Amino acid sequence: MSNTTVSVPDLGGADNVDIIEISVAVGDSVELEQDLLVLETDKASMEIPSPVMGKVVEILVSVGDKVSEGDNIMVVDVAASDDAEPSKAEPEQEPAAKASPAAEAKVDPDASSAASASEMELTIPDLGGASDVDVIELSVEPGVSVAAEDSLLVLETDKASMDVPAPADGTLVEFRIKVGDKVNEGDVYAVMKTAASSDAAESSAKSGASAQAESAPSAVAESSAAESPTTVAPAPEKSAATAPATPESANRSSDVYAGPSSRRLARQLGVDLTKVSGTGVRGRITKDDIRGYVKKMLKQAESGTIGAASGAGIPPIPEVDFSQFGDIELQPMSKIKKLTAANMQRNWLNVPHVTQFDEADITDLDAFRKQMKPEAEKRGVKITPLPFLIKAAAQALKLEPSFNVSLHADGEHMVHKHYVHIGIAVDTPAGLMVPVIRDADKKGIWELAQESAELVEKARAGKLKPNEMKGACFTISSLGAMGGTGFTPIVNAPEVAIMGVSKAQMKPVWNGSEFEPRNMLPLAVSYDHRAINGADCGRFFTTLVALISDIRRLVL
Ligand code: COA
Numbered sequence: 329m330s331n332t333t334v335s336v337p338d339l340g341g342a343d344n345v346d347i348i349e350i351s352v353a354v355g356d357s358v359e360l361e362q363d364l365l366v367l368e369t370d371k372a373s374m375e376i377p378s379p380v381m382g383k384v385v386e387i388l389v390s391v392g393d394k395v396s397e398g399d400n401i402m403v404v405d406v407a408a409s410d411d412a413e414p415s416k417a418e419p420e421q422e423p424a425a426k427a428s429p430a431a432e433a434k435v436d437p438d439a440s441s442a443a444s445a446s447e448m449e450l451t452i453p454d455l456g457g458a459s460d461v462d463v464i465e466l467s468v469e470p471g472v473s474v475a476a477e478d479s480l481l482v483l484e485t486d487k488a489s490m491d492v493p494a495p496a497d498g499t500l501v502e503f504r505i506k507v508g509d510k511v512n513e514g515d516v517y518a519v520m521k522t523a524a525s526s527d528a529a530e531s532s533a534k535s536g537a538s539a540q541a542e543s544a545p546s547a548v549a550e551s552s553a554a555e556s557p558t559t560v561a562p563a564p565e566k567s568a569a570t571a572p573a574t575p576e577s578a579n580r581s582s583d584v585y586a587g588p589s590s591r592r593l594a595r596q597l598g599v600d601l602t603k604v605s606g607t608g609v610r611g612r613i614t615k616d617d618i619r620g621y622v623k624k625m626l627k628q629a630e631s632g633t634i635g636a637a638s639g640a641g642i643p644p645i646p647e648v649d650f651s652q653f654g655d656i657e658l659q660p661m662s663k664i665k666k667l668t669a670a671n672m673q674r675n676w677l678n679v680p681h682v683t684q685f686d687e688a689d690i691t692d693l694d695a696f697r698k699q700m701k702p703e704a705e706k707r708g709v710k711i712t713p714l715p716f717l718i719k720a721a722a723q724a725l726k727l728e729p730s731f732n733v734s735l736h737a738d739g740e741h742m743v744h745k746h747y748v749h750i751g752i753a754v755d756t757p758a759g760l761m762v763p764v765i766r767d768a769d770k771k772g773i774w775e776l777a778q779e780s781a782e783l784v785e786k787a788r789a790g791k792l793k794p795n796e797m798k799g800a801c802f803t804i805s806s807l808g809a810m811g812g813t814g815f816t817p818i819v820n821a822p823e824v825a826i827m828g829v830s831k832a833q834m835k836p837v838w839n840g841s842e843f844e845p846r847n848m849l850p851l852a853v854s855y856d857h858r859a860i861n862g863a864d865c866g867r868f869f870t871t872l873v874a875l876i877s878d879i880r881r882l883v884l
Contacts (some may be wrong), residue, residue, distance in 0.1 A: 330407035332380055333388075336366065336399045341370045344394040349587070349608050351375070351615070352402075356384045363589050364402055366612075367395065373587055373612075382406040391608075413468060449500060450518045452478070452511045453492065458485045460510040463517075463752060464591075470502050480518060483511065484588055498522035521711065532699070587611035594618050621856075623841030642677075664759035674707055675821045683816040683828075683854040685864050688760040688876035690716075690832055691847040696879065707774060713849070714752070715776035717804055718884050722748045722768035725802055726874040731799050731868045734822040735859050742859065751820065754787040761787040762820060763801045814850045824859040827872075 339345055349366035352358055363375040386403040389395060423476035455461055465482040468474055470563045479491035480500065494500075501519040505511060584601045585608075586594070593615050594601045604621045650656045661669070690713065697711055704711040725732040725748050748769040751762040763783035767774060786792045805817045805828040817828035823853035829851040851873065855865050875881050 330405060331403050332382070332406050333386055333400045334379060334402045334404055336367075336376065336397050336401055338394045338397050339367070339369075339374075343396045345369050345374075345396065347389055347391055347393045347395060347401075348373065348612055349588070349614055350387060350389070352384050352387075354384050354387060358382060358384060358404065361608055362454075365389070366587050375587055375589060376401070378404065380404050380406050380650055391717045411484035411866055425656050447519050447521050448495075449504075449516045450495065450520055452513050452515045452517055455483070455490075455513050459512050459514070463505050463507055463509045463511060466503055466505075466507060468500050468812070473497075473499050474520075481505075484591070492517070494520065495708075496520070516729070540641055546813055552612055584613060589843075590615050590618060591785050592744055597622055662758045664756070664761065668760050672818055672819075675818050677862065679819045679821050680857040681816070681819060681854050682857050682862065682865070683852050684862075685814055685850070685852050686869055686871045686873050687850055689724040689837070689846050690849045690876060693876060693879050694774050694832070694847050701711050704777070707778075709777045709781055711773075711777050713808060713829075713832070714780055714806055715773045716779065716879060716882070717806070717827070717876065718750050718752070718765060718768050718776045718874055719771075719773055720749055720875040720879075721802055721804060721827060723875055724868055726769050728790060728864070729862045731855075733824055733859055735824070735856070745801050747801070749799045749801050751797075751823070752783065753803060753805035753817075754784050756788045756790070758790060761792060761797065762800065762803055763787050764797050764798060766799070802826065804829060808849070814852055816852055817854050819854050819856050822854065824867075825855040825865075826856070851876075 336345075345367045346369075348368045351363040351365055357687070358364065358381065360379070360381045361377040364378050365376050366540045367374050367376060375748060382404040384402060385405045387401070389399075389401050395401065433454065451740045452461075462485070463481055464484045467479045467481055474480065474494040474497070476496045477493045478493050481492050481503075483490045483492060499521045505517045507516070511517060515575055544546055584604070585606055586601055586604075590613050591601065593599075594613075597618065599618050599621060600617075601613060604613050605611075606615050607617050608614045617732045621695070688766045693713065693716055695714065697716070700711055712756075729744065732745045732748065734745070736743050738793050747767060749764050749766045750768040751764045756762050763786065765771070765776065765779055765783065771779070783792070783796065786796070800820065802823060803817075803820050805826060807815065808829045808831050812830045814830050815828050815832075817826045819826050828851070830852075832847050832849040834845050835848045837846040837848065838844075851869075853865060853869050860868075
């Protein structure tokens with residue numbers, strides 16, 4: 329055991345600084361430079377990195393305590409770490425710190441020149457020795473009015489983040505940098521038009537800067553390792569109080585109160601900090617708040633209740649003990665049934681469905697089909713309406729290409745397909761399966777009858793290969809052999825449409841002078857309204873019904 333007492337480094341002249349977060353617990357192993365605690369002056373927050381590697385034995389301070397340079401904060405057992413470097417434990421090896429007006433909205437009259445009568449170029453202030461600092465956020469849009477002290481952009485080193493405030497009231501004309509750029513002290517980052525003349529603006533900027541310097545010198549802690557400087561982030565009250573009151577700014581992550589390491593963690597996890605409630609001092613968002621938020625979201629996603637509070641989700645179906653109503657038996661669901669359930673829910677929730685209905689007159693088709701039955705027998709295939717429907721759907725997709733699409737995952741493009749593969753929903757003992765007939769537009773009725781029969785057999789025998797169930801442009805789900813006058817099938821995303829086929833029936837149809845008995849096939853087409861609009865469906869469906877009603881057109 330080799331205990332080292334870690335003390336507060338030089339705070340750049342600040343005294344009695346609040347401890348607002350203790351980032352480790354007794355028993356934790358800490359790395360060199362790992363944050364131990366977070367201090368906050370009235371203008372800035374600062375993470376205190378560990379000068380040694382080891383195990384935390386004792387924490388000598390609590391959140392809410394006030395500390396000054398040299399105060400002992402923690403005891404770390406450096407022997408507890410294999411790679412401990414005892415020399416680093418020496419107090420004189422602690423990270424050096426220096427005072428700097430780094431976080432100030434410093435407008436150096438020499439550096440900030442008047443770009444025109446009322447415009448001024450804004451330059452990056454003193455960064456406490458840090459160089460090539462990342463621009464992580466531009467906090468306002470050009471053209472927006474800002475008040476002195478409004479945060480204009482957020483910079484971040486690998487240890488700290490810093491808001492750069494406006495030096496004066498005015499309008500931001502343009503940024504000369506973008507998110508992702510690296511900046512250094514003195515770089516021109518924006519042009520701002522001040523309310524008054526350039527002189528007045530300059531003097532107001534100067535007085536603004538000096539007023540800040542007087543009222544609250546910002547501490548800039550800098551680690552001894554030059555490559556990991558620690559700069560500062562201003563106190564939240566300041567940014568909250570002065571943030572431009574535009575709707576765009578209301579949800580900016582730069583407006584939330586969080587330290588650099590919390591921001592970094594949020595970025596790694598893809599968490600929007602504006603959605604996280606801070607439990608730290610004065611509502612500061614801690615790393616634990618972010619982890620808690622992620623855990624809560626995962627739980628809600630698993631239980632299907634995500635977004636319920638905002639009305640975006642669905643409430644869970646309550647669990648019911650059915651045995652209270654009578655005898656029951658629990659049977660495990662097949663893998664396919666479970667997959668189908670998940671896919672149906674995914675498609676139902678993701679795809680805004682519209683279903684359109686029509687009837688096709690299959691009197692001639694059915695007469696022809698029956699006529700072909702002896703030949704079908706000779707060929708060893710069964711001829712049902714299905715191959716005709718596949719052929720008609722393939723042809724309709726060729727004629728109405730607006731239906732042969734998928735939405736691109738980027739949400740910015742439509743994928744137009746130059747192939748026509750048709751899926752057929754097959755009821756199997758294991759559950760619903762959808763084998764795919766490739767290039768259905770290029771195949772004849774016999775070939776389609778043969779291939780669909782083979783695929784149906786394979787599906788029912790559980791012998792379909794994964795690639796035989798992929799790539800459909802459109803699916804046909806036929807319940808015609810079973811009955812029913814209509815149903816609304818669920819789109820099998822990423823396909824954008826599906827046709828439900830119900831049982832054909834003889835119906836009296838008005839031919840202009842009398843009612844005629846015709847064999848009418850009820851059809852329903854459900855489509856993804858994000859990709860297809862009603863007029864597209866109207867055209868596609870009319871074409872499809874015309875092809876089914878007059879199969880001579882299929883050979884055209
Ligand atoms: N109207 C009237 N009769 C029909 C018909 C229709 N729309 N569709 C088929 N038939 C007849 C056939 O002609 C056949 O009669 P026949 O032997 O006198 O010629 C009989 O019904 C049985 O047909 P079937 O063997 O089922 O073949 P099919 O080609 O019509 O269907 C499948 C094949 C794979 C589509 C079907 O068996 C199936 O599994 N459907 C279920 C699809 C499903 O579950 N979808 C999910 C809904 S959400």
